[in-house]
Amino acid sequence: MLSKYMGLVPVVASLCLGTYGCESATKIRIATTTSVENSGLLTSILPAFESDYNVEVQVLPVGSGRAFNLLRRGDVVAGLTHAPKVEAAALEAGVITNYRKIMFNDFIVVGPLDDPAAVKDASNIIDVLKRIVDKQVFFVSRGDSSGTYLREQELWALAELRPADGRLVETGQGMAATLRVASEYNAYTLTDRATFQQIQSKLQLTSVYVGGTELVNPYAIFQRSGLTEADQVVATALVDWFAEGKGRQLIASFRVNAKPVFQVWPAEFSRHQPGDLPHVR
Numbered sequence: 001m002l003s004k005y006m007g008l009v010p011v012v013a014s015l016c017l018g019t020y021g022c023e024s025a026t027k028i029r030i031a032t033t034t035s036v037e038n039s040g041l042l043t044s045i046l047p048a049f050e051s052d053y054n055v056e057v058q059v060l061p062v063g064s065g066r067a068f069n070l071l072r073r074g075d076v077v078a079g080l081t082h083a084p085k086v087e088a089a090a091l092e093a094g095v096i097t098n099y100r101k102i103m104f105n106d107f108i109v110v111g112p113l114d115d116p117a118a119v120k121d122a123s124n125i126i127d128v129l130k131r132i133v134d135k136q137v138f139f140v141s142r143g144d145s146s147g148t149y150l151r152e153q154e155l156w157a158l159a160e161l162r163p164a165d166g167r168l169v170e171t172g173q174g175m176a177a178t179l180r181v182a183s184e185y186n187a188y189t190l191t192d193r194a195t196f197q198q199i200q201s202k203l204q205l206t207s208v209y210v211g212g213t214e215l216v217n218p219y220a221i222f223q224r225s226g227l228t229e230a231d232q233v234v235a236t237a238l239v240d241w242f243a244e245g246k247g248r249q250l251i252a253s254f255r256v257n258a259k260p261v262f263q264v265w266p267a268e269f270s271r272h273q274p275g276d277l278p279h280v281r
Contacts, residue, residue: 018066028234031070032080033147034174036219037061039194039261042080045250049241055234061174065145069096071224077235078223078244082192083147084274087220091274094159098236099222100243101271103251103262104278107151107217108181109209110196111137111188117206119188128209129159138187139163142178143170143184147217151191155214179203194218194261216277243271 036042037059046057060067060076066082068090072074079096081087090096109128111119117135122128132139142149156162169185171178176196182189182202196207221242223235241247252264263278270276 005058021052025050026052026230026234027056027058028078028231028238029058029060029076030078030080030238031067031076033063033064033067033082034061034176035082035146035148035192035195036080038100038174038176039192039198039256041194041251041254041262044254045247048246049233052246053234053241055238057238060257061186063142063144063146063174064150068095072225074226076224077227078221078238080215080219080221081147082219083150084218085150086147086219087222089092089220090275094225096214096222097225098163098222098239099272099274101218101220101265101276101278102241102242104216104218105193105262105263106210107148107190107215108193108196108207109159109188110182110184110191110203110205111208113204113206115206115208117188122209125155125209125214126159126213129155133161133163136164136167138167138169138182140169140171140178140185140187140189142184143172144176146175148175148192151217155190158214168244179205186268194256197256197259197261210270213279216279218265218277220274 042059050057064081064086067079067081068086070094071079077245091099109119117137119128119131124132141152171181175191176199178189179191179199183205221239223239227235248264251262265277267272269278
């Protein structure tokens with residue numbers, strides 16, 4: 001099973017992977033975003049990796065910013081995030097390596113069922129934000145260091161406006177919790193499609209705006225630099241499994257309420273840099 005990795009490092013006696021027949025599984029920890037965790041993707045597909053490689057994977061779901069703090073501290077061996085600017089800084093600083101885009105979906109704007117700001121009639125994302133501000137309706141923000149929050153801030157900066165005082169609610173929580181607050185406030189918010197589809201039936205919210213390159217939401221996987229020999233073998237196997245192996249097929253077949261929520265990164269498109277997009281060669 002690991003013959004392709006044998007050239008990386010010597011296989012040490014304590015490393016228990018797949019066909020090596022060890023009684024106890026190797027344990028590793030990875031950091032990911034709450035949006036990936038809320039989607040149910042890793043719960044669905046990681047058991048296949050664990051079974052094939054005799055590895056127990058502990059997933060730490062946090063915002064993208066906190067994920068990189070865990071990587072810098074050496075608390076995890078790999079990460080799966082959707083924050084290209086943060087990823088670029090970590091690559092440049094040598095914090096991470098073996099970087100590859102593996103999938104994407106999109107951010108969407110969701111809001112009250114009656115859409116009081118008429119966002120559904122907006123022509124683009126700038127028009128969306130302008131309508132929300134002009135109507136002085138509530139907008140709920142995660143207010144954390146997540147990839148979703150960072151994208152939201154980029155969009156407000158692009159629009160060159162902000163909600164009025166008292167109309168912006170910051171939760172400091174994950175995506176699912178933020179969606180529940182938005183539902184309670186009869187408010188608008190920016191969310192990844194996967195989390196919204198997972199809990200939509202429990203919310204008084206509907207999708208009001210989709211589309212545009214500004215809302216493409218790419219996810220990348222990578223490993224921490226400077227790993228021990230044993231951890232490097234396992235982390236490399238995990239990253240390659242997602243990017244090149246069985247993980248690709250499992251991501252493609254993953255469904256929430258019978259709907260696909262992630263698209264596998266097209267093999268013909270560049271994927272080794274944080275700025276890569278799935279529709280630009």
